[in-house]
Amino acid sequence: MINKSWIVFIGAPGCGKGTQIERLVKKNGFGSVAVGDLLRQNGNHVVPETGQTVAGLMNSGSLLPDGIVVGFVEADIRKQVDNGKRSLLFDGFPRSVYQAERLDEIVANFDTEISVVVDFVCNEEILVKRILGRFLCPGCGKIYNDFFSRPFKDGVCDVCGGNKFIRRNDYNELSLKKRLSEFREKTAAVIDFYERKGILRKVDAAKNVASVRASVLECLGLSEKENV
Ligand code: AP5
Numbered sequence: 001m002i003n004k005s006w007i008v009f010i011g012a013p014g015c016g017k018g019t020q021i022e023r024l025v026k027k028n029g030f031g032s033v034a035v036g037d038l039l040r041q042n043g044n045h046v047v048p049e050t051g052q053t054v055a056g057l058m059n060s061g062s063l064l065p066d067g068i069v070v071g072f073v074e075a076d077i078r079k080q081v082d083n084g085k086r087s088l089l090f091d092g093f094p095r096s097v098y099q100a101e102r103l104d105e106i107v108a109n110f111d112t113e114i115s116v117v118v119d120f121v122c123n124e125e126i127l128v129k130r131i132l133g134r135f136l137c138p139g140c141g142k143i144y145n146d147f148f149s150r151p152f153k154d155g156v157c158d159v160c161g162g163n164k165f166i167r168r169n170d171y172n173e174l175s176l177k178k179r180l181s182e183f184r185e186k187t188a189a190v191i192d193f194y195e196r197k198g199i200l201r202k203v204d205a206a207k208n209v210a211s212v213r214a215s216v217l218e219c220l221g222l223s224e225k226e227n228v
């Protein structure tokens with residue numbers, strides 16, 4: 001049973017990190033540090049290094065400068081720990097070796113450890129379909145897909161009954177191309193970083209949502225209904 005440990009989910013855009021985390025938060029009691037969401041909440045913030053807004057950089061598919069990201073992450077960790085969360089899932093952080101090194105320092109300051117890093121392995125053909133078909137309910141955050149997981153009733157959210165859906169601005173072919181190249185150039189090295197530490201576990205993220213969940217739970221040493 002996991003006790004006060006932090007877990008990193010890593011993988012290319014569209015591999016299914018958010019889909020798995022949504023359930024781990026709701027059913028298993030994890031806190032999540034979802035960097036994309038933190039940045040979207042601060043979309044108007046101007047990034048001094050480039051003079052562009054956070055939203056502008058995200059929409060282009062570029063990674064944000066490390067400094068601003070680490071600042072948002074540290075503040076969110078503090079908030080979650082103060083709210084009593086012991087087991088945290090990191091979604092979209094670290095995405096560069098610099099960020100991974102900063103996370104090591106943060107972990108030490110909080111007197112905890114990263115127990116496992118789950119690498120969501122998925123080929124690009126599937127990623128493209130997942131990304132171009134993705135939409136979500138803004139009311140409850142439930143993620144859907146035109147090709148793989150539509151709501152049971154068209155136009156109505158399965159979870160909260162909402163009838164409006166949104167598609168993210170970075171879910172288009174141009175932005176996706178940039179996001180995939182950023183992943184290859186900057187984030188792939190983070191996978192090696194954790195492999196060398198001996199805490200990396202790989203899951204086949206091309207499988208369906210339930211199979212991926214089973215593999216993820218196994219990596220975390222949890223059973224289906226166990227809470228952290
Ligand atoms: P972020 O919001 O983190 O996006 P991402 O990692 O690029 O990934 P997505 O959220 O697009 O995909 P996901 O893996 O969560 O998959 P999902 O579950 O949605 O980051 C956005 C941007 O923020 C970055 O581009 C960058 O600009 C900035 N940023 C973020 N972190 C940063 C950092 N650390 N440093 C610098 N900049 C940073 O699933 C995708 C679709 O597939 C859905 O439609 C879903 O229904 C479907 N699906 C999921 N699993 C399955 C399955 N098993 N079978 C079939 N369909 C599935």
Ligand code: MG
Pocket residue numbers: 017018019036
């Ligand atoms: Mg996501």
